[in-house]
Amino acid sequence: MAYLPCVELLNNPQVPATGSVIWLHGLGSDGNDFVPVVRELRLPANHNIRFVFPDAPAIPITVNGGYVMPAWYDIFELSLDRKIDAVQLRVSAAQIHALIERELARGVPSNKIVIAGFSQGGAVAYEAALTYGQPLAGLLTLSTYFATHDSIAVNSANKNIPILIQHGAEDSVVDEVLGQRAYRQLADLGYSVGYQSYPMEHTLCGEQIAAISAWLQARL
Secondary structure (H helix, E strand, O other), rough: OOOOOEEEEEEEOOHHHHHEEEEOOOOOOOOOOOOHHHHOOOOOOOEEEEEEEEOOOEEHHHHOOOEEOOOOOOOEEEEOOOOOOOHHHHHHHHHHHEEEEEEEEOOOOHHHHHEEEEOOOHHHHHHHHOOOOOOEEEEEEEEEOOOOEEEEOHHHHOOOEEEEEEEEOOOOOHHHHHHHHHHHHHHOOOEEEEEEEEEOOOOOOOOHHHHHHHHHHHHH
């Protein structure tokens, strides 16, 4: 099977991974974007976690005048409610499902696999994690929005998945109101969801990375 190209990091390649994190980048970036964060997480040596950073395909983006760039789906309109190509988003989610299946084949159980995503990648992470047919370890969404909240076909296998939403209070790219809205939408659907806000723009900060590390250690 053809998988998305990925950057992969593993503390000790000679020892089987005890868990996996599949982390999706934002619009216009690639799998290298969050690689430096792994060291900053300062995970214990006994947490031999495989970090998988897939590359989105390059496609034309309507709001950028059709310019071709790495993206998980097309964006038709940058209004607060964002008009997007939901079909492309679901295709991307299916590609993430394939990467989950590859981790299973490598010996990592589904309940030791976390799906994470930043910005546009976070929208795909929601769809991928909540529709997957086996229980996952967690869903981490960063500076993003729940694009398919009104059409997603959730799978009961992940009705108890731990979800953490993090957002910047000064985000001018994806307004924090969208992160807060996702929190309410998920809570209304009965999910266990946490929300953390940080005084930052559309990025990550040190305090946030420390919180991610603690959350990952608890899940994995």
